[in-house]
Amino acid sequence: MARSKQFDESEVLHKAMQLFWEQGYEKTSMNDLVEHMGIHRRSLYDTFGDKRTLFLKALERYSDIMEARLSSGVARSESAMQAIRFLFDFMIEGYDDKPSGCLFVNTAVELGPRDAEIGEKAVQGFTDTEQLLTDIIGKGQQSGEFKTKLDASELAEHLHNTLLGLRVQGRASVDKEKLHRIARLSLTSLNQ
Incomplete structure (x- = not known):
């Protein structure tokens, strides 16, 4: 007779996501995951598969959280x-229950060159953010709020690149006042 799970799958996946986000894929061992997630090794394998599969699920979780919060x-x-x-x-500024930086940025740098599927997940996260920016810029241009005549998608690429740089610097604990100055200057491009 199969035993029922003694844990909330969503909750332990969230814990795995946070650990990968904080430590990276390579530095996170299966022992780290078992301890941090608070489940038995066998339960981890039975529920999530191997470490790589768990990481892919953690990236999907991160994507869902980011999409919901940004939207x-x-x-x-x-x-x-x-x-x-x-x-x-x-x-x-982020939100309370997160490590610094961005899991997509960390993943792109750490694993993107070596694992096409994982790299593609990070790129998809970037693409989603650029599309959100493109939509906002387009609406701002149509309403006359933004004076720029630059193409909305190209401007979104530029602003997204700034956002990525801010996330990297945030991971390095750069002073937030400096990051806000960079953001303010970047936003001037919307009315040039």
């Missing part, structure tokens, strides 16, 4: 500029 913040914004400022502030 929610943008939806609450009263203007296109407020929506973009929200994105920049979110990337700089």
Whole structure:
């Protein structure tokens, strides 16, 4: 007779995601995962498969969380500029239960060159953020809020590159005041 799970699958996946985010894939051992997730090794394998499969599921979890939080913040914004400022502030300030930096950035740097499938997951995360920026910029241009005549998608690529740089510097514990200065200067491109 099969035993029922004695843990919440979503909760332990979240714990694995946070550990991978904090330590990276290579530095996170199966023992680290078992201890941090608070489940037995056999349960980990039975539920999530091997370490790589667990990591892919953790990336999907991260993507879902980021999409929900970013979409929610943008939806609450009263203007296109407020929506973009929200994105920049979110990337700089983050939220309470997270390690610093960005799991997609960390993954792209650590594993992207060696694992095409994992690298593609990181790139998809980048693409989703660029599309969100493109949509916001396009709305701001249509409403006349943004004066720039630059192509919305090209401007989104530029702003996204700035966001990625902010996430990397955040991981290195650069002063947040400096990061906010960089963000403010970058946002001037919307009205040039």
